[in-house]
Amino acid sequence: MSTEVIRVHVPGRSARGELRAIAIVWRRELIRFRSDRLRIVTTLVQPLLFLFVLGSGLQQLSQASTHGVDLKTFIYPGILCISVMFTAMFSAASIVWDREFGFLREMMVAPVRRSSIVIGKVLGGATVAGLQGLIVVALAGAVDVPYAPTLIVGIILLQLLLAFTVTAFGVMAAARIKQMQSFMGLMQMIVVPMFFISGALFPVQNLPAWLTVLNRLDPLTYAVDPMRRLVFDHIDISAAARAALDPGVTWFGWRVPTALEIAIVLLLGLAMLGIAIWEFSASD
Amino acid sequence: MDQLPPAIAVEELRKSFGELEAVRGVSFTVDTGEVFGFLGPNGAGKTTTINMLCTLARPTAGTARVAGHDVVGERDAVRRHIGLVFQDPTLDGYLTAEQNLRLHAGLYGVQRDLIEPRMRQVLEMVGLWERKDTVVATFSGGMRRRLEIARGFLHSPRVLFLDEPTIGLDPQTRSSIWRYIRELQEAENITIFMTTHYMDEAEFCDRIAIMDHGEIVALDAPESLKAQIGRDRVRIETGDDAAAIAALDEQWGVDAQVIDGAVSFQIEEGEAFVPQLFDRLGVAIRSVSVSRPTLDDVFMSFTGTTIRDAEESAASHRNRMAMRAMSGGRR
Numbered sequence: 001m002s003t004e005v006i007r008v009h010v011p012g013r014s015a016r017g018e019l020r021a022i023a024i025v026w027r028r029e030l031i032r033f034r035s036d037r038l039r040i041v042t043t044l045v046q047p048l049l050f051l052f053v054l055g056s057g058l059q060q061l062s063q064a065s066t067h068g069v070d071l072k073t074f075i076y077p078g079i080l081c082i083s084v085m086f087t088a089m090f091s092a093a094s095i096v097w098d099r100e101f102g103f104l105r106e107m108m109v110a111p112v113r114r115s116s117i118v119i120g121k122v123l124g125g126a127t128v129a130g131l132q133g134l135i136v137v138a139l140a141g142a143v144d145v146p147y148a149p150t151l152i153v154g155i156i157l158l159q160l161l162l163a164f165t166v167t168a169f170g171v172m173a174a175a176r177i178k179q180m181q182s183f184m185g186l187m188q189m190i191v192v193p194m195f196f197i198s199g200a201l202f203p204v205q206n207l208p209a210w211l212t213v214l215n216r217l218d219p220l221t222y223a224v225d226p227m228r229r230l231v232f233d234h235i236d237i238s239a240a241a242r243a244a245l246d247p248g249v250t251w252f253g254w255r256v257p258t259a260l261e262i263a264i265v266l267l268l269g270l271a272m273l274g275i276a277i278w279e280f281s282a283s284d
Numbered sequence: 285m286d287q288l289p290p291a292i293a294v295e296e297l298r299k300s301f302g303e304l305e306a307v308r309g310v311s312f313t314v315d316t317g318e319v320f321g322f323l324g325p326n327g328a329g330k331t332t333t334i335n336m337l338c339t340l341a342r343p344t345a346g347t348a349r350v351a352g353h354d355v356v357g358e359r360d361a362v363r364r365h366i367g368l369v370f371q372d373p374t375l376d377g378y379l380t381a382e383q384n385l386r387l388h389a390g391l392y393g394v395q396r397d398l399i400e401p402r403m404r405q406v407l408e409m410v411g412l413w414e415r416k417d418t419v420v421a422t423f424s425g426g427m428r429r430r431l432e433i434a435r436g437f438l439h440s441p442r443v444l445f446l447d448e449p450t451i452g453l454d455p456q457t458r459s460s461i462w463r464y465i466r467e468l469q470e471a472e473n474i475t476i477f478m479t480t481h482y483m484d485e486a487e488f489c490d491r492i493a494i495m496d497h498g499e500i501v502a503l504d505a506p507e508s509l510k511a512q513i514g515r516d517r518v519r520i521e522t523g524d525d526a527a528a529i530a531a532l533d534e535q536w537g538v539d540a541q542v543i544d545g546a547v548s549f550q551i552e553e554g555e556a557f558v559p560q561l562f563d564r565l566g567v568a569i570r571s572v573s574v575s576r577p578t579l580d581d582v583f584m585s586f587t588g589t590t591i592r593d594a595e596e597s598a599a600s601h602r603n604r605m606a607m608r609a610m611s612g613g614r615r
Contacts, residue, residue, distance in 0.1 A: 005471055008398045008402050
């Protein structure tokens with residue numbers, strides 16, 4: 001060879017090395033997202049349909065029951081959640097692709113902890129979903145929600161939290177489900193009902209008993225409710241409308257505090273992340 | 285240099301999958317800087333062995349040390365010192381060649397200031413430096429393989445494992461891949477451990493082990509293996525074939541036949557025999573060719589299958605893989 005060989009040295013395990021691995025797996029998700037514009041468009045179709053088509057259409061019927069609040073404004077917080085959720089699902093699905101295209105193997109044989117790979121993957125997926133959520137955030141003006149800085153920061157933080165939990169769930173599932181069709185099938189089977197039950201499209205009080213039970217069991221409920229409160233805090237509507245449209249989640253008549261709701265989503269995400277790490281570490 | 289521990293030391297290594305004993309107690313050592321080939325029909329246990337050596341599978345029994353570290357007890361240390369090129373591609377097609385390598389360098393903790401020059405070096409060696417900003421999805425099969433090989437070398441491993449590095453590639457690409465592997469190996473004195481079922485490629489190895497039914501049935505330099513099993517084949521074109529055949533029988537007791545228009549026979553040390561032939565045959569000779577027994581002959585004599593059968597089974601294996609990939613299956 002023309003020049004002398006440059007020898008590199010692979011260091012032993014260290015916290016810095018693990019952080020670097022997390023960062024690099026995270027960055028890969030962002031690079032992939034940037035190069036996959038089609039995905040950005042396709043995952044937005046569903047939330048936009050809900051927001052503008054369903055919202056505008058049902059508006060004809062619900063003038064009276066929404067106390068004059070535009071239905072689009074009412075379901076906007078739910079759409080903020082669902083758009084992030086769909087994207088996070090796709091992000092998590094990429095780990096199934098990684099397995100099919102062999103890339104997972106490249107990461108699994110690297111001299112770093114499996115947990116670093118999984119954490120990087122989950123954080124990367126959450127970031128991508130959060131970025132995509134920004135598009136829906138940008139639509140706030142179209143549904144009469146103001147662009148208040150506190151509101152936007154709050155929405156972004158809630159979206160990131162939800163995206164993290166959903167990605168963790170997806171990665172956990174991907175440890176076991178190795179085929180893309182099965183994975184997407186399962187995700188649809190779980191995510192779509194979760195979305196409908198969560199109250200993204202309706203207030204969660206005075207529901208039939210069976211639906212109330214399902215709603216309170218649905219983790220997405222505890223992400224939609226704080227999101228709705230946050231948005232409603234920033235729009236100008238009557239107290240009656242607020243009470244009817246943003247009743248809050250109750251357990252046996254006890255109003256669940258917003259902080260607890262957020263804690264539920266966060267703990268669930270951390271627990272699923274833990275299971276995902278455990279599953280990937282245990283596999284060969 | 286020569287005080288280094290062997291690059292690979294394997295003792296009585298075994299692996300069972302339930303009832304099936306895939307690897308049945310193999311032992312061998314590979315020296316630093318050696319190119320060591322694992323040959324065998326599909327299902328012989330080659331990939332299982334390689335997987336154990338690169339810590340992807342746990343041995344059922346026996347020990348293996350790679351780069352001086354135990355593959356079970358010091359898994360991490362082994363991983364730091366080995367490079368891997370798998371049978372199936374493991375590149376991220378969405379990323380460019382450079383991004384793929386940078387990702388690898390990051391995962392392996394390569395010092396940041398060395399990433400750029402080292403990346404340039406390995407990419408130049410495989411002739412892909414100019415294509416570093418190209419998205420890998422647009423690469424041909426041969427280019428991807430070269431990139432994977434460059435990636436395998438990126439972190440200066442002591443041992444590079446190549447599992448069927450040229451499977452599915454056309455002959456021209458295969459030979460260029462081999463040139464790159466050899467050049468990189470010579471430049472860096474890296475030990476290469478590879479599996480293949482292409483006999484001609486085994487010729488590139490310093491030593492080969494032939495594996496069959498989970499056991500090593502032969503292990504030596506290709507030349508020695510060929511010498512063990514047989515004699516060279518000599519073909520002569522003569523003015524009078526019948527007279528030549530008679531003379532061969534009479535003078536040396538050699539049984540010759542006319543094959544494809546030339547008198548053909550087998551004899552030990554064929555090249556040394558040629559001068560005698562001119563001295564004593566007594567028939568005009570127009571041309572002579574001496575060929576060594578091929579590794580195909582070696583393979584056949586040790587495993588009882590022809591390499592064609594092995595290749596056919598490999599081809600059907602590839603088809604199965606392709607079908608599984610299409611149906612979204614997993615290995």
